[in-house]
Amino acid sequence: MVQVGQMEATRSAFGPTLARLCHEGLDIVCVDADLGVSTSAVKFGKEFPERFFTVGVSETNMIGVAAGLAASGKIAFCSTFAVFAPGHCFDQLRMAVAQPRTNVKLVASHGGIVTGEDGASAQALEDLALMLSMPPFKVLFPADLLEAEQAIECAARTDGPFYIRTLRPKTTVIHDESYRFELGRWNTLRMGSDVTLIACGSLVKSALDAAELLSDDGIDARILNASSLRPMDRESLLKAAIETGAIVTVEDHFVHGGLGGIVAEALAEERPTPLRFVGMDRYGTSGTTQQLLEHFGLTPAAIADAARDVIARKTG
Amino acid sequence: MTASANSGHPGGSLSSVEILTTLYFLVMRHDPRNPLWPERDRLVVSKGHATPLVYGVMAEAGYIPADELATFRRLGSRLQGHTVMQKPPGVEMSAGALGMGLSFALGCALAGRLDNLDYRVFCLLSDGDCQEGQTWEAVMAAAHHRAENLTAIVDRNHIQNDGFSDYSRYGGGNGDRPQRPGGWVTEHGHTANIMDLEPFVDKWRAFGWRAWQVDGHDFEAIIGALQEARGLKGQPSVLICETTKGKGVSFMENNPAFHGKAPSPEQLAQALMELAD
Numbered sequence: 153m154v155q156v157g158q159m160e161a162t163r164s165a166f167g168p169t170l171a172r173l174c175h176e177g178l179d180i181v182c183v184d185a186d187l188g189v190s191t192s193a194v195k196f197g198k199e200f201p202e203r204f205f206t207v208g209v210s211e212t213n214m215i216g217v218a219a220g221l222a223a224s225g226k227i228a229f230c231s232t233f234a235v236f237a238p239g240h241c242f243d244q245l246r247m248a249v250a251q252p253r254t255n256v257k258l259v260a261s262h263g264g265i266v267t268g269e270d271g272a273s274a275q276a277l278e279d280l281a282l283m284l285s286m287p288p289f290k291v292l293f294p295a296d297l298l299e300a301e302q303a304i305e306c307a308a309r310t311d312g313p314f315y316i317r318t319l320r321p322k323t324t325v326i327h328d329e330s331y332r333f334e335l336g337r338w339n340t341l342r343m344g345s346d347v348t349l350i351a352c353g354s355l356v357k358s359a360l361d362a363a364e365l366l367s368d369d370g371i372d373a374r375i376l377n378a379s380s381l382r383p384m385d386r387e388s389l390l391k392a393a394i395e396t397g398a399i400v401t402v403e404d405h406f407v408h409g410g411l412g413g414i415v416a417e418a419l420a421e422e423r424p425t426p427l428r429f430v431g432m433d434r435y436g437t438s439g440t441t442q443q444l445l446e447h448f449g450l451t452p453a454a455i456a457d458a459a460r461d462v463i464a465r466k467t468g
Numbered sequence: 469m470t471a472s473a474n475s476g477h478p479g480g481s482l483s484s485v486e487i488l489t490t491l492y493f494l495v496m497r498h499d500p501r502n503p504l505w506p507e508r509d510r511l512v513v514s515k516g517h518a519t520p521l522v523y524g525v526m527a528e529a530g531y532i533p534a535d536e537l538a539t540f541r542r543l544g545s546r547l548q549g550h551t552v553m554q555k556p557p558g559v560e561m562s563a564g565a566l567g568m569g570l571s572f573a574l575g576c577a578l579a580g581r582l583d584n585l586d587y588r589v590f591c592l593l594s595d596g597d598c599q600e601g602q603t604w605e606a607v608m609a610a611a612h613h614r615a616e617n618l619t620a621i622v623d624r625n626h627i628q629n630d631g632f633s634d635y636s637r638y639g640g641g642n643g644d645r646p647q648r649p650g651g652w653v654t655e656h657g658h659t660a661n662i663m664d665l666e667p668f669v670d671k672w673r674a675f676g677w678r679a680w681q682v683d684g685h686d687f688e689a690i691i692g693a694l695q696e697a698r699g700l701k702g703q704p705s706v707l708i709c710e711t712t713k714g715k716g717v718s719f720m721e722n723n724p725a726f727h728g729k730a731p732s733p734e735q736l737a738q739a740l741m742e743l744a745d
Contacts, residue, residue: 181578181579181582183575202582203582205578207605208608208612210608210609212567212568212601212602213571213574213602213605215571216568216570216571216572216574216575217574217575217606219561219571219575220512220561220571220572220574220577221575221576221579222575223553223560224506224576224579224580224583225506225579243565243568244568244571244602247562247563247568248568248571248572252552252553252562254553
């Protein structure tokens with residue numbers, strides 16, 4: 153049983169969850185491009201060897217093979233690092249998956265700067281923007297292991313294209329066993345009235361920590377977990393904009409095109425609200441996860457600073 | 469169809485006529501009234517620009533009402549300029565960007581094996597398809613997975629968008645650049661020797677495929693090779709069909725200008741007259 157506060161990598165949810173769902177009777181197959189040990193796909197392959205297809209280091213081919221399997225009735229998962237898919241595969245994802253809405257689920261690990269020592273080439277900072285650019289894709293970025301398991305199950309049980317981003321390092325489990333992921337819902341992890349911090353992935357924990365720092369200053373921050381980037385939770389977003397009047401987005405991704413982008417677009421259309429983006433604005437480098445988060449300003453202290461700044465810009 | 473739409477790809481459609489005719493009317497197990505029949509043989513057209521031919525043959529086979537062909541490339545039509553998956557039902561895959569069909573066909577083949585269905589998967593490729601890296605990823609993977617239910621068919625007309633893939637169909641001579649490496653622009657503004665695929669048959673064989681090189685306008689040769697391919701165990705098969713782009717129309721044959729351009733009304737009249745002969 154996973155406990156709140158335990159350190160677990162979201163990527164380790166992938167293979168075991170697929171295996172569980174296949175045991176439950178779902179017609180799942182998995183195509184793997186030589187990173188199945190890292191993405192945990194091998195844990196599915198070991199239990200269902202005839203449903204596990206290795207294609208070697210050929211990500212574009214992996215997407216095409218998955219699309220063919222999906223068009224033949226399978227729930228076709230595939231996984232690699234996010235820099236390789238979507239990184240290598242935008243056109244394949246567009247024409248073989250998004251346009252015909254084939255039942256392909258891409259679960260890509262090693263998103264973001266937290267990937268660490270492998271350096272800039274391995275740290276996907278554009279994957280959410282690429283995937284959000286294609287409307288047929290549902291795009292999910294779970295905050296912890298428990299949510300990753302549920303997001304993968306949701307993708308398996310919901311027809312159509314999905315992209316799920318998982319992470320390399322072990323990150324803090326923030327949900328207890330009672331949590332239920334829902335497509336299109338941004339769970340409120342903390343109520344607050346002065347500012348709303350909207351975060352995704354492992355930085356949801358950092359936003360929670362930032363809220364504690366702000367609380368010491370008498371600032372009451374609301375926290376939303378934006379694990380479902382598409383569909384997004386416009387209702388919770390608007391409610392937060394109306395009730396707190398200031399918003400900070402927090403993501404381990406470029407600030408344009410990802411969470412910051414979709415929040416800015418929705419608020420610009422519905423209710424312009426003072427907004428600050430915490431995220432990446434340049435490519436990364438090598439370092440430990442913790443060093444990189446500090447170097448690039450993705451810390452609870454930096455999130456709290458952004459919150460104070462945006463509160464100061466509130467009118468009235 | 470292209471003349472009516474005033475755009476489209478007649479040349480590479482005419483080079484595949486015998487191939488598609490053979491598949492739809494003599495080889496494939498399929499049912500136009502039940503296009504999603506799980507046990508159907510599948511044709512994945514990777515050269516998705518060959519829509520005039522694909523839709524024309526599918527209309528003849530009963531998938532598309534003949535009068536719908538006039539809507540080709542028009543707003544509201546199911547018949548887009550490049551193929552769209554299951555529009556109309558029976559079109560197996562969306563295509564248009566080259567190089568993606570063989571991976572998809574392999575996925576269909578692997579699914580058939582997993583489900584113990586004995587359908588075959590055919591994939592129609594162009595010269596351009598075989599210049600895309602993804603095609604060779606799929607070639608490698610299909611042999612690795614011993615996809616004996618997969619047959620690739622290459623419409624090898626040696627002409628592509630900008631001109632001649634190699635020197636074999638370039639009638640202008642090599643001019644003053646006989647041995648120049650890489651491509652060069654001819655006096656007509658086409659590119660010559662864009663990307664030579666030779667030794668082409670050897671490449672497929674080296675990747676583990678059983679390969680036949682046949683005259684792509686000879687029905688009996690195509691049928692014969694496909695029959696041999698059907699009996700194959702443990703490896704995928706490929707027919708390299710040597711063809712002529714624009715086959716049957718004098719001013720289109722081996723003319724790169726008609727890769728992606730529709731004939732004028734006068735040219736259409738002449739073409740139809742020649743094809744009727």
